[in-house]
Amino acid sequence: MSPVADGTVLGDGTTAAGRARGRWRRWRWVVGIAGVLAIGVGISLLPAPTRSVVPLAPDNAGADGAMAVANVLREQGVEITYVRGAAQARAAATAGTTLLVTSDWWLTPEQSATVTGTAADLVLLDPYTLLTDAVPGLETGWSGGASATSLPAACTDPDAEAAGSITGSGSGVVARDATGAATDAPDGTTLCFPLPGTEPQAYLTSTSEVDGRRVTVLGDAGLLTNARVAEDGNAALVLRTLGRNPHLVWYVPSSTDTSVEAAAPGLGDLLPPTARVLLWQALVVLLAVVVWRGRRLGRVVVERLPVVVRSAETTRGRGRLYRTSRSYGHAAAALRAGVADRCARLLGLPRTAAAPDVITAVARAAHRDEREVADLLYGPPPTSDAGLETLARRLDQLESEVHPT
Incomplete structure (x- = not known):
């Protein structure tokens, strides 16, 4: 039996082409949803990216990342543990390790106390409130060069002498007493790389011995980045500072981490990695259906506000x-x-x-x-x-x- 031509009238008065168009109108949204879900499943099956875009992260190969430093440290035998939570940093930062904190903007007072209370050596990058907790008597400076300049070492610290000079900028650190007046550095503290034109004198790096551990402050986080680590003696200073111990805990605080206790595994942790992607795809499909059906509700009515806020x-x-x-x-x-x-x-x-x-x-x-x-x-x-x-x-x-x- 030969196939029915498009223009042939069938027994119910329709044509093959008309019946096909009707079926397409009835089932097109199902086909669309199935297509979106198929795309989501395909994306979820792709291998997870091995690099991130988090600033100063050890797996970020961008200009603001620190993958170059992390790779060199691993080649030198340093074990790196990359964490994004204060609880994980506290658990990993034991005696004989180095804890690197890339920023303290997102840390709560409880998290700051947790970080400074570990037994590990501390390395703080351009700290804000964490500096006073870690080394009483030091504060973040108020002045600094607007652009990176060559700064010679002005101390006898072995790491600074090995670097010779670095290219850096930033506010640095200053020593102040309880009244806020400039004073000498606390006992056991070495200040290096003074920033020109600062008053009181601000230093880009400082090394202190606090409670039997070493606390190092780098006043310019850019020293660690892929874009600037190769300038002057930046690499020598950073690698010697971070590679002092065989284990380095690399802590990049996250805005979503607000606790100092390790969270119990939730439903999301028990699901496979692809489930989260599929859930997002289902949400997108649901929103598309809502928009599609919501178009039949008519125009949105603009209503005047009952109260005017000055x-x-x-x-x-x-x-x-x-x-x-x-x-x-x-x-x-x-x-x-x-x-x-x-x-x-x-x-x-x-x-x-x-x-x-x-x-x-x-x-x-x-x-x-x-x-x-x-x-x-x-x-x-x-x-x-x-x-x-x-x-x-x-x-x-x-x-x-x-x-x-």
Whole structure:
């Protein structure tokens, strides 16, 4: 029996082409969902990536990663344990090991106490609040070079002498007493690589003996990155610092880790790796169906708000939240962004002007040094109410000195 032609009328009054189009309209969404799920299954079966994009991670091959240092350390026989949680770092950082903490922005006070309470040697990269807990008497500096410059060693530390000179920038560390005044470094502390033009003198690295263990502070996290580790003696300093012990715990804090206790295995840990991908694919399909069916509900009706919130109330509310949570960094960033934006508009700069252009224009208009302006507008965040108040007063003074030329 020969196949029915498309134009042939069947017994029910339809044609083969018309019946095929009807079946396609009824089943096309099923075919679409099946296709999306098939794509998801195919993606889940692909091998997992071996490299990440996490800054300063030992498996990140990008410019901001540290895979080059990690590979060299492994070739030298150093065992590296890469962790993202404070509980895992505490469990792995035992006596005779080195604990590297790449940042302390995400650490809670409990997590900071956990990190500083281990028996391992500590290596802190550009610390903020963790420095005071680890080495009482040292604080993060307020000044520093805007760009990386060659810094010669100015101490007798063997690691610093082996490096000779390094290419670095950053705020460094300074020694202060309980009143905040500059003082001598604590006993057992060696300060190296002074940053030029800083007052009080800030040092890019410091090494301290605290409770029988070694605490090393590198004031510039860029020394570890793939982009800058080969400059000057950066590699020598970093490799000697991290390779001192046969076991290195590489701790990159995560914003999702807020506990100091190891979490019990959950349902997600018991499922196979492909289950999570399939779940996301099912969620995408569900959202697509919701959008598809929701189009029949008509246009969205715009309704006027019953209450108008004044902008001043919003500003005061956000300020109270910053003060309650002690978010000095966020408050300082808002102040600096406002001053930089207003000064740029006053000087006729476009909204897309880069930071160096803003610094140069403001310094010329206010008759100030560019490094001082860069420190005010783009320097490190304050760490106390007094520091935030001082920064606000200095920013207000700088803005008052800016006049269009």
